[in-house]
Amino acid sequence: MSPWKLAVKTIGVISFALIFADAGRAGDVKGKVSVQGIKSAENIAVYVDAIPGKKFDPPAEHVAVDQRKMNFVPRVTVVLQGATVDFVNSDAVGHNVYWPSISGNKKLAHNLGTWPKGEKKSFQFNDPGVASLLCNVHPEMSAFVVIAPTPYFAVTDADGSFEIRNVPPGTYTLKTWSEDGKVTTQPVTVASGATNVELTVKK
Numbered sequence: 566m567s568p569w570k571l572a573v574k575t576i577g578v579i580s581f582a583l584i585f586a587d588a589g590r591a592g593d594v595k596g597k598v599s600v601q602g603i604k605s606a607e608n609i610a611v612y613v614d615a616i617p618g619k620k621f622d623p624p625a626e627h628v629a630v631d632q633r634k635m636n637f638v639p640r641v642t643v644v645l646q647g648a649t650v651d652f653v654n655s656d657a658v659g660h661n662v663y664w665p666s667i668s669g670n671k672k673l674a675h676n677l678g679t680w681p682k683g684e685k686k687s688f689q690f691n692d693p694g695v696a697s698l699l700c701n702v703h704p705e706m707s708a709f710v711v712i713a714p715t716p717y718f719a720v721t722d723a724d725g726s727f728e729i730r731n732v733p734p735g736t737y738t739l740k741t742w743s744e745d746g747k748v749t750t751q752p753v754t755v756a757s758g759a760t761n762v763e764l765t766v767k768k
């Protein structure tokens with residue numbers, strides 16, 4: 566084979582391989598949440614709903630929720646089902662952590678107790694839904710842990726923008742959860758590269 570023909574053939578094989586690699590490459594879901602009748606588009610959880618036939622191993626890395634300056638930080642945390650959350654206390658006062666239910670199921674209520682600065686307590690969230698975190702020492706404190714069935718999730722920033730990275734190509738249901746709005750669902754088809762979506766959350 567002449568060097569020229571060999572070069573053409575090699576380039577052909579490489580291009581073919583690249584096209585196939587690209588077709589299977591994960592994409593990013595980028596978007597913006599608009600709100601109707603709600604004050605803010607911030608702190609809205611956006612996630613890919615359960616994928617039939619697909620199960621995810623609990624992540625090894627723990628997620629932290631702090632209690633700092635008399636607030637839970639962050640206010641909204643999304644975790645994959647099975648994830649362990651470390652509840653930290655960074656204040657000089659004792660804080661408590663409890664949730665009266667997960668998505669209204671009172672059987673999943675739990676009280677972790679009260680502990681001082683510098684200590685933490687951990688909890689593994691095995692049931693999907695939303696845990697409303699409260700502190701029984703300071704009734705004004707509240708926050709949320711959204712337990713998602715997939716590892717593809719994000720929380721909106723101040724202007725409602727979000728980005729879910731590394732989603733395998735496919736068609737899914739995007740779901741939102743917010744403190745004051747209704748749950749929104751919307752189909753999304755993900756390919757390699759960026760997929761842009763717009764979502765509206767209503768009161």
Ligand SMILES: [Cu+2]
Nearest residue numbers: 660661700703
């Ligand atoms: Cu407290």
